[in-house]
Amino acid sequence: MRPELIKEVKYVPYSGNMAAAEAMRQINPDVVAAYPITPQTELMQFFADFVANGLVDTEYIPVESEHSAMSACVGAAAAGSRAMTATAGPGLAYMWEVLGIASGMRLPIIMTVVNRALSAPINIHGDQSDMMGARDQGWIQIFSENAEEQYDNLIQAIRIAEDERTRLPVMVGMDGFVISHAIERVRLLPDRAVEEFIGELKPMYPLLDVDNPVTHGSVAMTDSYMEFKRQQREAMMNAYKVIREVGEAFEEAFGKKYEHIETYKTEDADYILIIIGSTAGTAKFVIDKLREEKGIKVGLIKIRTYRPFPYYDVMDAIEASNCKAIGVFDRAETFGAVGGPLYSDIATAMYLRNKQYPMVSFIYGLGGRDTNVHHIEEAIDKVMQAAAGKEVSFINYLNLNE
Amino acid sequence: MAEIKTAEVKVPPLKKLTNYPEKLAPGHRLCAGCGASIIIRQMFMVANALGYELIWANATGCVEVCTSIYPYTSWRSPWIHNAFENAAATIAGVEAAYKALKRKGKLPTDKKVKFIALGGDGGTYDIGFQSLSGALERGHDFIYVCYDNEAYMNTGIQRSSATPKYANTTTQPVGSESLGKPQHKKWMPEVAAAHGIPYVAQVAPSHWKDFMEKFKKALLTEGPAYINAFAVCPRGWRSKEEEGILVTKMAVETNYWPLFEVENGKWRITYRPKNPKPIEEYLKLQGRFKHLFKPENKDKIKELQEEVNRRWDWLNKMEEISNREE
Numbered sequence: 071m072r073p074e075l076i077k078e079v080k081y082v083p084y085s086g087n088m089a090a091a092e093a094m095r096q097i098n099p100d101v102v103a104a105y106p107i108t109p110q111t112e113l114m115q116f117f118a119d120f121v122a123n124g125l126v127d128t129e130y131i132p133v134e135s136e137h138s139a140m141s142a143c144v145g146a147a148a149a150g151s152r153a154m155t156a157t158a159g160p161g162l163a164y165m166w167e168v169l170g171i172a173s174g175m176r177l178p179i180i181m182t183v184v185n186r187a188l189s190a191p192i193n194i195h196g197d198q199s200d201m202m203g204a205r206d207q208g209w210i211q212i213f214s215e216n217a218e219e220q221y222d223n224l225i226q227a228i229r230i231a232e233d234e235r236t237r238l239p240v241m242v243g244m245d246g247f248v249i250s251h252a253i254e255r256v257r258l259l260p261d262r263a264v265e266e267f268i269g270e271l272k273p274m275y276p277l278l279d280v281d282n283p284v285t286h287g288s289v290a291m292t293d294s295y296m297e298f299k300r301q302q303r304e305a306m307m308n309a310y311k312v313i314r315e316v317g318e319a320f321e322e323a324f325g326k327k328y329e330h331i332e333t334y335k336t337e338d339a340d341y342i343l344i345i346i347g348s349t350a351g352t353a354k355f356v357i358d359k360l361r362e363e364k365g366i367k368v369g370l371i372k373i374r375t376y377r378p379f380p381y382y383d384v385m386d387a388i389e390a391s392n393c394k395a396i397g398v399f400d401r402a403e404t405f406g407a408v409g410g411p412l413y414s415d416i417a418t419a420m421y422l423r424n425k426q427y428p429m430v431s432f433i434y435g436l437g438g439r440d441t442n443v444h445h446i447e448e449a450i451d452k453v454m455q456a457a458a459g460k461e462v463s464f465i466n467y468l469n470l471n472e
Numbered sequence: 473m474a475e476i477k478t479a480e481v482k483v484p485p486l487k488k489l490t491n492y493p494e495k496l497a498p499g500h501r502l503c504a505g506c507g508a509s510i511i512i513r514q515m516f517m518v519a520n521a522l523g524y525e526l527i528w529a530n531a532t533g534c535v536e537v538c539t540s541i542y543p544y545t546s547w548r549s550p551w552i553h554n555a556f557e558n559a560a561a562t563i564a565g566v567e568a569a570y571k572a573l574k575r576k577g578k579l580p581t582d583k584k585v586k587f588i589a590l591g592g593d594g595g596t597y598d599i600g601f602q603s604l605s606g607a608l609e610r611g612h613d614f615i616y617v618c619y620d621n622e623a624y625m626n627t628g629i630q631r632s633s634a635t636p637k638y639a640n641t642t643t644q645p646v647g648s649e650s651l652g653k654p655q656h657k658k659w660m661p662e663v664a665a666a667h668g669i670p671y672v673a674q675v676a677p678s679h680w681k682d683f684m685e686k687f688k689k690a691l692l693t694e695g696p697a698y699i700n701a702f703a704v705c706p707r708g709w710r711s712k713e714e715e716g717i718l719v720t721k722m723a724v725e726t727n728y729w730p731l732f733e734v735e736n737g738k739w740r741i742t743y744r745p746k747n748p749k750p751i752e753e754y755l756k757l758q759g760r761f762k763h764l765f766k767p768e769n770k771d772k773i774k775e776l777q778e779e780v781n782r783r784w785d786w787l788n789k790m791e792e793i794s795n796r797e798e
Contacts, residue, residue, distance in 0.1 A: 100568075100569055100572035100573060100576075101569050103564070103565060127572065129568035129569070129571050131564055131610065132610070133606055134602060134605070134606030134609070137558060137602075138558060138560075138564070139561075141554055141558035141603065142561045142562065142565030144554050145552065145562035145564065145566040145568075145569070146568055149566040149569035149570065149573075150573065151568075151569035153569070168554070168555060168558065277551075278566070278569065280583055283547065283548055284551075285545035285547050285551050286552040287552050287553035288540035288541065288545060288553065289541045289553075291541060291542070
């Protein structure tokens with residue numbers, strides 16, 4: 071970072087919602103259309119305060135539903151403006167139809183998803199079933215481990231989405247309450263540093279260019295629909311590169327590394343845990359504890375980019391370790407399938423490298439169920455049993471009352 | 473609410489209007505005799521004459537499907553289709569982007585632009601109702617135009633809340649135990665007016681001068697305007713293609729489709745048939761009401777006449793009450 075900017079860096083006690091709202095203030099989008107839903111409500115309230123006090127130039131639309139929030143974002147982005155929103159759980163589910171439209175129309179919309187369980191039974195607490203349910207809707211999906219990552223990821227998401235090689239919407243997820251509502255230390259970048267980093271949006275075929283009228287969202291019949299979808303895959307493959315490049319640019323500008331995955335003590339690890347989101351933080355603590363107290367060498371792979379899925383990054387990390395068995399943690403269910411959604415992705419990754427490590431699936435934290443040190447230790451014990459060739463139940467629920 | 477200064481803005485005579493270039497290109501795939509394309513062209517004529525650029529958000533439906541099959545488009549005007557139920561929310565986003573970018577000096581300032589959301593009765597009365605209500609309540613500067621052909625015609629004549637009672641539709645067909653749709657039509661412009669928006673109008677393309685005058689007012693309105701346009705559907709109504717305008721005229725002349733407006737809370741009936749015709753004159757032109765002409769269903773026609781009278785009386789009362797000098 072330039073020396074004169076370093077002085078302007080601030081360290082603040084912020085919740086995830088505060089950090090996300092602060093990122094939105096600094097991004098200063100042209101349009102924000104949002105609908106409040108627990109645990110995202112606070113985020114929207116913080117942003118509404120910025121609007122009410124003239125701290126942003128944003129045209130703010132407090133819509134009547136999440137469906138309209140995403141619909142308005144589609145209109146705003148197609149018009150040629152920078153559009154952002156935020157939602158959680160059932161709100162994301164309600165948006166589902168329009169999510170595919172946003173990505174299909176290649177609109178660089180940015181959204182925070184405060185990850186929340188889906189009904190029924192109704193539950194306002196954290197899990198990742200919302201984003202997993204939206205997995206195949208063509209959005210780039212990034213998950214944060216803590217409030218500062220949510221802040222950093224949102225800033226990077228602007229560049230990732232607006233790059234002409236991608237032009238895809240990005241959702242950035244953080245666990246409901248555990249991240250969204252917990253106060254922690256967050257590094258805030260100077261306003262002008264963020265402004266410089268994200269740059270100006272270059273509109274493509276904007277609707278508001280009345281001298282060059284364009285048609286957005288046409289009907290594609292059997293003769294052209296598939297080609298559109300094929301191009302989306304191409305854009306998603308490009309996103310893999312772009313996310314890495316933007317991560318590198320972020321590191322160069324602000325001195326903090328962001329990659330598709332984060333590895334923690336995997337190099338010499340005998341056992342590997344693979345986790346998305348806030349529980350990765352708890353796992354790091356357990357890993358240190360087990361190494362110190364018992365000399366058990368466990369490592370962690372935290373998935374930051376979930377779509378496009380970094381298959382080779384994951385396999386490179388596993389193959390560079392002494393991996394004897396893997397524990398995959400899913401904070402979402404895939405009823406009727408093998409393991410959770412992440413489990414399936416890791417199985418695919420192994421197939422791509424022609425490997426077959428023993429792998430145990432853990433379903434945890436559904437509807438905000440606590441996952442503490444003890445539960446992760448319990449999981450590691452199962453992974454060690456699997457490594458020793460013992461029979462371990464294929465799917466395991468952590469902290470379940472049975 | 474700001475007064476709509478309409479008197480000094482004049483819609484030029486028809487001869488002049490036809491000289492402007494067509495912005496809905498020929499070659500679109502709407503049926504012969506379709507009312508919707510006539511409505512759109514009449515709107516373009518007024519916008520052209522008054523120097524407005526229209527920016528459209530079109531709900532899924534007949535017009536959307538028939539004008540935008542890739543790689544072709546009939547729109548010589550900026551146009552977006554998002555989904556079935558969200559034309560109003562989509563145009564809200566476009567309008568917000570316009571305001572934001574204009575404020576930042578990123579758009580030319582010399583253009584007169586108006587935002588139009590266009591939907592059929594399905595996208596308006598039914599599935600898009602929430603999105604529309606939200607956009608009207610928030611007061612976006614746009615015109616919502618519903619081309620009301622009284623059923624889901626694009627997908628083959630399924631009933632909607634705009635379908636009149638006893639009409640034959642494919643999801644509430646006439647049968648040995650059924651006389652078609654059991655409920656009366658929703659009074660949608662009245663519902664729109666209940667949002668307290670500055671301008672609401674009901675129009676019919678047969679009465680094009682009335683329509684154009686109202687569309688002009690909508691263009692000049694700051695804030696939301698709602699226009700409910702009668703859109704004859706020969707295919708769905710089982711009427712003759714060449715009789716589209718006749719059917720439309722008859723809807724007006726029987727008071728089935730009253731032409732009225734609500735301007736800043738003041739209700740006004742803009743056309744009063746000298747001798748309103750009985751509802752049969754309208755019904756008999758359409759196969760969807762054929763079963764009502766069986767002798768045993770005479771009372772059903774009477775019932776439809778009563779509903780027409782009820783709405784007409786109600787509108788007259790609204791006109792009287794809202795214009796009363798206190």
